[in-house]
Amino acid sequence: MKILKFGGTSVGSIEALKALVSIVKKDVAKQQQVVLVVSAMGGLTNQLITMAEGAVTGIDYADELAQIEKRHFTVVKELVPLQQQNQVLTTLKLYFQALEDLMQGITALQELSPKTRDAVLSYGEKCSAFMISRILRADFEAVEFLNTCDIIKTDSTFGNAKVDFEQSNFLIKNYFEHHKHAIVVATGFIASDNQNRITTLGRGGSDYTSAILGAALNCESIEIWTDVDGMMTADPRRVQKAFSMDELSYTEAMELSFFGAKVIYPPTMTPAFLKKIPIVIKNTFNTGFEGTVIRHNIKPSNQTIRGISSVDDISIINIQGSGMVGKAGFSGRLFSLLSREQVNVILITQSSSEHSITFAVNPQHAQKAKALIEQEFELELEAAKLNPVIIENNLAVLAIVGENMKKTTGIAAKLFNALGRNGVNVVAIAQGSSEYNISVIINNADLSKALNTVHDAFFDTLQKTLHVFVVGVGNIGKELLSQINAHHTYLQKHNLINIKVVGLSNTKKMIFDADGLDLNTWQNNLALSEDAHLPDFVQQMKALNLPNCVFIDNTASVSPSKYYVEIFKANISVVTCNKIANSADYKQFAELRDTAQKHGVDFFYETNVGAGLPIIKTLNDLIISGDDVVKIEAILSGTISFIFNNFKGDVSFHDIVKQAQEKGYTEPDPRDDLGGVDFMRKMLILARNTGLPVEAADVDLGAILPESCLTAPTVEAFYEELKKAESFFAKIKNDAESKNEVLRYIGKLEGGKISISLQSVGANHPFYALSGSDNIIAFTTERYNETQMVVKGPGAGAAVTAAGVFADLVKVGASR
Numbered sequence: 001m002k003i004l005k006f007g008g009t010s011v012g013s014i015e016a017l018k019a020l021v022s023i024v025k026k027d028v029a030k031q032q033q034v035v036l037v038v039s040a041m042g043g044l045t046n047q048l049i050t051m052a053e054g055a056v057t058g059i060d061y062a063d064e065l066a067q068i069e070k071r072h073f074t075v076v077k078e079l080v081p082l083q084q085q086n087q088v089l090t091t092l093k094l095y096f097q098a099l100e101d102l103m104q105g106i107t108a109l110q111e112l113s114p115k116t117r118d119a120v121l122s123y124g125e126k127c128s129a130f131m132i133s134r135i136l137r138a139d140f141e142a143v144e145f146l147n148t149c150d151i152i153k154t155d156s157t158f159g160n161a162k163v164d165f166e167q168s169n170f171l172i173k174n175y176f177e178h179h180k181h182a183i184v185v186a187t188g189f190i191a192s193d194n195q196n197r198i199t200t201l202g203r204g205g206s207d208y209t210s211a212i213l214g215a216a217l218n219c220e221s222i223e224i225w226t227d228v229d230g231m232m233t234a235d236p237r238r239v240q241k242a243f244s245m246d247e248l249s250y251t252e253a254m255e256l257s258f259f260g261a262k263v264i265y266p267p268t269m270t271p272a273f274l275k276k277i278p279i280v281i282k283n284t285f286n287t288g289f290e291g292t293v294i295r296h297n298i299k300p301s302n303q304t305i306r307g308i309s310s311v312d313d314i315s316i317i318n319i320q321g322s323g324m325v326g327k328a329g330f331s332g333r334l335f336s337l338l339s340r341e342q343v344n345v346i347l348i349t350q351s352s353s354e355h356s357i358t359f360a361v362n363p364q365h366a367q368k369a370k371a372l373i374e375q376e377f378e379l380e381l382e383a384a385k386l387n388p389v390i391i392e393n394n395l396a397v398l399a400i401v402g403e404n405m406k407k408t409t410g411i412a413a414k415l416f417n418a419l420g421r422n423g424v425n426v427v428a429i430a431q432g433s434s435e436y437n438i439s440v441i442i443n444n445a446d447l448s449k450a451l452n453t454v455h456d457a458f459f460d461t462l463q464k465t466l467h468v469f470v471v472g473v474g475n476i477g478k479e480l481l482s483q484i485n486a487h488h489t490y491l492q493k494h495n496l497i498n499i500k501v502v503g504l505s506n507t508k509k510m511i512f513d514a515d516g517l518d519l520n521t522w523q524n525n526l527a528l529s530e531d532a533h534l535p536d537f538v539q540q541m542k543a544l545n546l547p548n549c550v551f552i553d554n555t556a557s558v559s560p561s562k563y564y565v566e567i568f569k570a571n572i573s574v575v576t577c578n579k580i581a582n583s584a585d586y587k588q589f590a591e592l593r594d595t596a597q598k599h600g601v602d603f604f605y606e607t608n609v610g611a612g613l614p615i616i617k618t619l620n621d622l623i624i625s626g627d628d629v630v631k632i633e634a635i636l637s638g639t640i641s642f643i644f645n646n647f648k649g650d651v652s653f654h655d656i657v658k659q660a661q662e663k664g665y666t667e668p669d670p671r672d673d674l675g676g677v678d679f680m681r682k683m684l685i686l687a688r689n690t691g692l693p694v695e696a697a698d699v700d701l702g703a704i705l706p707e708s709c710l711t712a713p714t715v716e717a718f719y720e721e722l723k724k725a726e727s728f729f730a731k732i733k734n735d736a737e738s739k740n741e742v743l744r745y746i747g748k749l750e751g752g753k754i755s756i757s758l759q760s761v762g763a764n765h766p767f768y769a770l771s772g773s774d775n776i777i778a779f780t781t782e783r784y785n786e787t788q789m790v791v792k793g794p795g796a797g798a799a800v801t802a803a804g805v806f807a808d809l810v811k812v813g814a815s816r
Contacts, residue, residue, distance in 0.1 A: 001219040002027060005037040005188065005210035009227040010284040011128055012042025014078050017135060019284050021079075023225065024136060024183065026287075032220075035176075035213060036185045038132055039206040040124025044068065052120045055106040065103070069096045072127055079135045088134045092127055099123045114158035118190075118200045122149070125187035125206075133185035142182040148209055149198055151175050152191035160202035161191060163212060165271075172216040186213065204265025211279075215271035221278045224264060230281045230292030231256065231263050234308045238448045239455050241462050245292050248306060253279075253294040255401040255437045256309045269294070304411060305402035305458050312396045312447050314346060315366035316428060319373065320356035323385025331357065337376050343369045347397055347439055349430040358428050360441060366391050395427060396447040399439040400454065406435040415440070418457035421600040422547050423571025424450045445545065453547040463496045466813050467514075467546040469503035469572075471537065472554030473526070476577060477506075479802035480554060485519035487806075497813035502546065505537045514544055538563045542570045550602075550812050552805060553578045568595040568603070575808040577607035577801055583681035586693045602815055604808035609636060609682045610775050610795045612804035618791055619689055622781055629690055631750040631780040633766075633788075636682040638773035638796030639665045639673040640704070640745045644758075645771050647743060653729035654722040665773055665796070669715050674704050676745070676756055683747040683754050692752055702757030704745060736760035742768060766790050 004023065010016050020036075027034050039045075047068065051061040069092070076088050102120055106112055126147060133145035151171040154161035168191075176184070188206025191199050201208045207224060214222040231253065234242040248256070250273045257264050263281055272279050282291035324330050331350070334357065338345055346360040361369055370389050380386040405411050412431075415438060419426060428441040442450055456464050468484075470477060484499055491497045500516035504526055511517065511529035518525065541551065551567050553560040553576040561581035564574055574596070582589050582605055596603035609615045615634075622629060635641050642665050647656050657674070660666050666673050680699050687694045703710075706725050712718040736743050741760035744767045748755050761768050766778050766788060775795025778788040794800045 001033045001035065001217055003035050003037060003210045003214045003217075003219050003222040004225060005206055005223065006039065006225045006284065007206065007227070008039045008042035008044070010225045011038050011040075011132060014075055016284055017075065017079060017132065019287065020132070020225075021136065021139060023284070023287060025139065028140065028183070033180070034183050035217075035219075036129075036132065036183070037188045037206055037210045037213065038125070038129050038185060039188050040121075040128050041071065044071075044124040044128075045121060048120050048124055049117075051103065052106055052112050052117060055103050056110055056112050058107060058110075061103050065096065065100060069093075072131055076131060076134070079138070080131075081138050084134065084137070088131065091130060095123055095127050095130075115197060118158045119198045121200055122187075122190045122198045125189050129185050129187040136183060136185065140183055144179055144182045144184050146175070146184050146186040147190075148187045149190055149192040149196070152201075152209065152212060154191045154193055154199045154201070156193040156195075156197070156199065158199055161193070161199035163191070163201070163208075165212075168212065169216040172213060176217055204268045207264055207268035208271075211268050211271040211277075214277050215275045218275065219277060221280055222272055223280045223282055225282050225284045226263060227283065227285060228263060228281075229283045229286055229289045231294075231307070233306070233459060234451050234455050235310060238310075238451050239308075241452075241455060241459075241465075244289070245306060246290065247293045247295065247298045249298050249403055250294060250296065251436055252306045252401055252403055255399070256307050258309075264294075301404060303402065303459070304404050304408055305400045306404075307401055308451060308454055308458070309399045309401060310396060310447060310451060311346060312444055313363060314360045314395050314397055314441070314444075315363045315391055315393045316358055316360045316395055316441060317366065317369055317373070318356060318358050318390040318392070319386065321380070321384075321386035322355070323380045323383070324357070325354045327354075333376070334373070337372055338369060341368070341372055343372070347428075347430050347441070349428050360395070360397060360428075363393060366393070392427070394444045395441050396444040397439055397441055398447065398450050398454065399437055400458065401437050403436055405438070412438060414457055415454060417600075418453045419450055421571065422449055422453045423599065424453070449545050449547045456548070461496075463492050463498040464813050465498045465500060465548060466809065467500050467502045467544075467549045468552060468809065469537070469541045469549065470501060470552045470554065471505050471534070471560050472552075472557075472578075473504060473506050473522075474554065475798040476801050476805070477554035479798045480552070480805050481519055481522060483802055483806050484809075488519075491810065491813075495810065495813070497810060499809070499813070502544065502549075503537065503541055505532050505534070508532055510537050512540055512544070514546065534559055534563070538566065541567075541572065548813075549573070550575055550809060552576065552809065554805065556580070564592055564603075565595050568592070568599050568601055571599050571601055573602040573604075573812050575602075575604045575805055575812065577605070577611075577805050579605070579608040579678075579681050579685060582608055582685045582688070583696070586688065586695055589688050590693075602812045604811060605685075606808050607801050607804035608685050610777065610791070610793075610804075611638075611797065612800035612807070613775060613777075613791055613793050613795060615686070615777055615791055616689060618779070618789070619686065622779060622783075622789075623690065627784075628782040629779065630782065630785070631748065632686060632690075632777065633780075634683065634686070634747045634775070634777040635744060635767060635770065636747060636775050636777070636795060637673060637676075637679045637745065638775060638794070639670075640676075640679065641770060641775060641795070642773040643674075644743045644745060645773075647729075647733060648737070652723075652726055653733075654719060654726060657722060658719065669718070671705065671710060671718060675710070676701050676704065679745070679747060679756055680754075683749060683756060687749050687754050690749070692749075694752075694754060698754065700753070700755040700757075702755070704758055732758070744770070 051064050055061050072092055080088050130145045133143050136143045153164045153167045188209040193199055210222050230244040232242040236242040276296040279294040280291055283289055343365045348359045350357045373389050424442050424446045426440045430439045503512045509526050509529045510532040511526050549572040551572050551574050555578055558580050606616050642660050643656050657670050680701050709721045712721045741762045744761050746759050770776055776792040778790050780788050
């Protein structure tokens with residue numbers, strides 16, 4: 001025998017009911033006896049509650065009742081054979097007339113007792129089960145409608161009745177003994193007391209009915225047919241990467257269900273649990289999917305946790321005071337009070353000092369619980385042995401669950417690291433001695449971010465998603481977006497990193513999409529979007545509150561850097577090729593690094609010094625590994641490198657500068673490059689990364705140009721002065737060539753001092769053979785003493801700079 005339970009969505013439409021019939025046909029074809037337990041049509045229970053509550057205050061229910069009747073009649077006319085429709089419609093009409101009589105009574109008395117409420121709700125299940133039994137009779141000869149009020153007996157606790165299993169099991173077995181060869185369609189959720197008054201089984205009642213029948217009949221399995229593909233690793237409405245679990249133990253299913261996995265309600269599993277009957281969660285609308293099996297013996301899994309569950313919108317109540325310490329029976333007195341007054345406690349945590357107890361409740365119970373506690377502990381509060389009772393609202397519970405958590409080290413560390421790196425504050429923590437569950441209470445606003453963050457952390461075979469916000473979409477920004485788009489699939493496959501560009505901004509426009517912007521059409525979409533305002537861009541980025549966020553600054557403007565500290569404090573990493581922030585005063589540099597470290601986020605700026613060259617990474621690796629940096633020599637200007645690499649033979653300095661400008665190597669005013677200020681900023685950043693607290697004023701910046709060239713009023717005048725100074729440059733060049741040396745503009749960090757000057761170097765120097773516009777840097781360290789470590793390559797250009805930014809972005813993903 002197999003029990004098939006169909007929830008509201010699985011019986012809520014003609015399409016769903018056709019699927020139900022198809023499922024039953026497959027099981028009958030396998031020679032299995034089938035018992036269906038069905039809920040009311042989707043949404044009907046809530047509709048009946050609303051009607052009944054409205055009737056108390058005199059709100060007219062006629063239209064809604066007519067709508068409910070029409071909904072059922074439409075199904076009958078579509079799915080029941082014509083010659084049988086009249087009898088079915090007549091029976092349903094009698095149900096609706098009885099329901100109308102009840103509603104009239106509620107209106108007249110202006111009262112809705114729990115007993116009457118149960119009676120009203122019962123019509124949803126009775127109409128559904130009767131109708132489905134008659135639909136199935138079109139395909140099967142022996143189909144019986146079963147009102148479970150006749151066979152499941154309970155006490156008289158209306159709304160959440162307790163089952164009398166001894167009496168119910170006898171009645172169940174007796175009924176099915178007389179209907180061995182029939183397909184039985186039973187009502188879920190409803191039962192009756194010993195006076196035959198209708199009762200309901202509370203939340204998850206139809207699932208409970210299935211388990212009661214299955215346990216009494218020792219059935220092969222219980223199938224719960226719903227609208228999702230089994231139980232998921234997290235709420236799929238909040239976590240897009242959530243996936244179905246193939247199996248769970250009873251314990252894991254109970255833990256997950258208690259903390260919000262609404263596919264099945266924990267108490268409903270108890271009868272099946274005791275009889276070790278498998279429960280299978282399947283999708284009515286995707287019958288080919290195997291679903292999730294909940295059973296006693298499950299296969300070993302290499303996953304540390306099975307799933308992540310959550311309860312949103314809870315309140316916590318804090319009780320603390322010296323009167324609790326060492327006071328035997330305090331907790332018993334507190335929780336007995338709450339139990340007696342029907343206040344459900346979701347989670348409890350207590351400090352080891354016994355000085356405080358924190359517990360979570362539904363918000364609607366919080367004030368009631370506070371009032372009860374203040375009344376019960378009035379003397380202790382008056383004597384100041386207890387502090388005033390405090391309620392905190394707008395909170396949520398997140399729980400990780402899995403039997404493999406037991407005796408596995410590092411689980412809590414991974415959980416709290418994932419939450420901490422994303423700025424999710426943990427208000428309270430609870431873990432049972434079974435080690436199957438770790439629960440944390442967090443702010444409700446952070447729940448979606450926390451679920452996604454923790455899901456990424458524990459299911460490491462899934463891709464980590466980085467949510468990226470880009471400011472600056474000029475040459476470098478445009479190239480970066482092109483590279484991300486081109487390598488998106490590769491990163492997903494080989495690095496398990498999924499990059500979603502969520503926000504873009506230039507100086508005129510900005511655009512957001514939490515699901516990720518289309519990188520094939522971003523330029524057109526950005527042009528049509530809202531006006532840009534950097535403070536608004538930053539606020540919107542923070543307001544989205546997404547996990548694993550990265551802010552990328554591709555500009556050369558000081559404006560974005562003003563927001564770096566604020567961004568770090570929002571637990572968002574920063575990747576930047578903009579060197580302004582790191583080369584400003586040292587106090588700001590230190591604040592940026594310290595703030596990023598304090599908030600557990602990344603601050604990567606490899607491209608500040610050598611575009612895509614791994615200069616800062618190399619320096620950091622040397623320092624981290626314990627090497628002592630003795631000296632750094634560098635050429636860190638592609639423009640100056642090109643000029644002096646080609647300033648030889650008969651060419652004039654004027655002509656080579658002009659050529660560099662024509663090739664696009666220089667700024668519109670070449671003095672911006674030849675003045676050495678940009679080079680100085682790069683040397684300053686390198687020095688600071690060695691730990692030196694140096695300022696720009698500490699750098700000995702040697703001049704390349706004569707004073708007359710520097711003070712020329714225009715670019716044209718500058719070139720005229722350059723011609724006039726040709727003898728000056730020719731002498732420098734000739735002096736170098738006479739010694740078989742070449743001119744190089746070299747920055748040097750040694751003995752805590754930075755100098756940048758024009759030098760001539762011979763063939764034994766690593767910079768002698770430099771060509772084109774390449775950058776080069778040589779590290780002399782305690783380990784690399786006789787032979788320097790040299791990094792050389794293109795130090796400028798949109799493609800290589802974008803590649804460096806891209807590499808830093810991927811590094812953020814790898815570090816999470």
